[in-house]
Amino acid sequence: MVRFEDLQLFVRTAALGSFSNVAREVGLLPGQVAAAIKRLERDLDVRLFARSTRSLRLTAEGEQYLPFAREVLATLQEGEDRMRRENTELQGLLQVSAPSDLGRNLLLPWLCEFRRQHPALDLRLLVSDQVADVFKDPVDIALRYGVFDDASYVALPLALWNRRVLVAAPDYLRRHGKPRTPEELRQHPCLLYSLSGRLYDRWRVGDETVQVAGPLFSNDAEIVRRWAIAGEGLAYKSWLDVHQDIEAGRLEPVLPEYRGEPTPLNLVCPHRKQYSPAVQQLHALLRARLEPLHARLAATGAWQQTPE
Structure with a gap:
């Protein structure tokens, strides 16, 4: 069975082109890195590197296998990160900006629910119809209506079907x-x-x-x-x-037979690096609460096509 550590050493060796360089990076001996690569080659029954006294390069089989190894490592890392996030208590301060109607009448009970689930997290809700500037104003995320095509923002969909x-x-x-x-x-x-x-x-x-x-x-x-x-x-x-x-x-x-103007709702944050565990979990909760409302919109008759 292929070992996780051997895959890591294979990917790093392909990147650095030397057993010695990889050994220095991870704190092993060059012979230990070479042994891991040989073990992986034996498990796969292919030769991954062509070796000489002066060079080390991937074989055709190694080139073919490399993207799969990277994908496996990335998937395992993502799973580890997600488990760590879910098992870590949310703490600190999360500042949320929302339009007046949405904040008072819909968002408020959901934020109370979220706060009960994460008692160590402080929430600050700023309710205003003035559009918050997530780069300048003291907010971490903003709930906004409209279409966002500005690449400087990260807009995460909440209710794209809203009208x-x-x-x-x-x-x-x-x-x-x-x-x-x-x-x-x-x-x-x-x-x-x-x-x-x-x-x-x-x-x-x-x-x-x-x-x-x-x-x-x-x-x-x-x-x-x-x-x-x-x-x-x-x-x-x-x-x-x-x-x-x-x-x-x-x-x-x-006039429910006339389709109204699209008004998608998004969660906006300045950068993906600010997509913290608190923001991720709040985004998931809001999507879960909003999705059942999609069917209720159709039931009002206000979702019909414009008549010919």
Whole structure:
């Protein structure tokens, strides 16, 4: 049976080209390294190196075997690292930034669950609709809506299937009626949202982008949600932010036959080196909690294709 240590010495010998160099690196005698290579060759029944008094080079069989040896070692190392991470208690401080709706209404109980699972870990939740700068702000990770094609970030998917949905309170719809087409949105008071001074008053519904207007706007998405529940008008919100209201009957989907704008949710961190065990385990928990909501989105009727 091939020994793990022999594979390691084979890979290092192929890299350094000398038994002596490998021996110095790992604290063995050159003869011990040579013996390990001979043992591996005997186990495989092939000659891995062509040796002479002045040179050491891989044979054709050695060249062919080398990538497999590297892959085996990498897999074993990954398994060892994962076991070590899972068996190590999470400690320190994890700082998380999230949008206002998501942080207050969805993320909060999941973070409490995560904290109970890891009592030695301190969590700091920063809730704001202002987009956190993961390079400058005091955060380790940020939950963000949208598509990220900036190579300077690491964006880990959480809910790529998420979309915006048009919603209104049942009372509002009884008083004002339901719009039947995207164009009819212009006849309704729409609840508007601003971010960094930009007013989001162009709503993409199906294949159309409609310029909407209304007497109320806020820079806090949670306020827009509350206005919608109070019957003040139509809102165009991330389904994750309003699905509980839809299921409880506080809000109803409007024009569900028109596909809403994609609003994928990602976990963003500055660099893969900051993908710590705490971040990995939180990412796994959030994906596990979010995935069942995918089917519930389809059940609302707000996941249908745009009509022809």
